[in-house]
Amino acid sequence: MNINRYLKSDYLPIPLIAAMVLTRFHHFGDALHLPDASLAVFFFAGFFRKKMLLAFLLALAALIDYVAIANGTSAWCVTPAYAFLIPTYAVMWYAGRYCSTMATMKGTEVTLSVGAMGLLALATSLAFVISNGSFYVFSDRYTEMSWLQYLDRVAHYYPLYMSSTLIYGIVGYALVKLIKAVAATQDGRKTVR
Template sequence: MAIPTSSALSQQLAKPGPLALIGLMAMTRMDHFGSAFALPDASLAVFFLAGLWFGGRGLFLTLLVLAGLIDYVAIAQLNVSDFCISPAYVFLVPAYGVLWATGAYFREKELTGLTDLTGLFGLLFLAVSLAFLLTNGSFYLLSDNVSNRSWDVFLSQFTRYYPHYLTGTMAYAAAIVLPVILFKGIMAHRWDSKSL
């Protein structure tokens, strides 16, 4: 695969879809699980959706850099806790890569039937689970903020954080993917009706 040129990335970033995903990540990244004043972090869903609909190494790298910049600004300027920053932070790259690759796997597939959607969300479930193990497992093993490392502690952290991690990503993906597929189906049906 060729290295993306800056003009190819510029053209991709000029489209509304990638800009909307970038905006979604920028607006939600400051709070992992959400609150009364903030939506939960959509970063995993953004990487999945960008891989699903747009692809390109340039966009992947742009999203990675943007995620890091948002974290930096949040910690340095907005007094967000740096608790999650540790040597494990680098494991976000393969975690996001898993979501991106999962989306890219479905990019060329027709997602029209229930079987297609079941496959998409089933594989997304597995990808989010693997991303959780990469990020939280590495944090548990590498962070100085974890003082007591035992299976009991890991399992209690797993049961505490995994449901939020999974449901947030799946909810964003469903809220964005399903209306798009429904709209495409309606438009295809209208086109077929006019050609009769």
């Protein structure tokens, strides 16, 4: 099997879809469940630069949430603010799309990797602001609470939001680098023969 051909194939989003299906049911995770990988999934999906994949993943996220709620998960977050998950995930997708162009930029591998993780952290922060800010404004759950009180209440979620996304990002980035290294080794063996 030619790994380079696999990296360019339409089948590569399957692991991203699987990651979202397997982790979306538990936002921050627990002893038995991995944290939600959705933000990292949308980031890596941006590498494919296909808007249909973005639309598919948005529909899949909504379907997973529907199934989870139908099976007893709390519907607390399903308010008019739920629609703002579209720009939240679009930020991640566009950051991934931009990151995919970084390979053509000049710089060392370390510089490009740090840049990619920095972009992931920035996009994750913006996604946190969009999703939580829209929940405050449009959910009607915090009408008696000021912005500062709300920020104080949700600030403790930010480190979990950021760390789980960065961990998935680092693991995903390392897997891509590993696959590319294996592909380069395979190509080198074919050239020598």
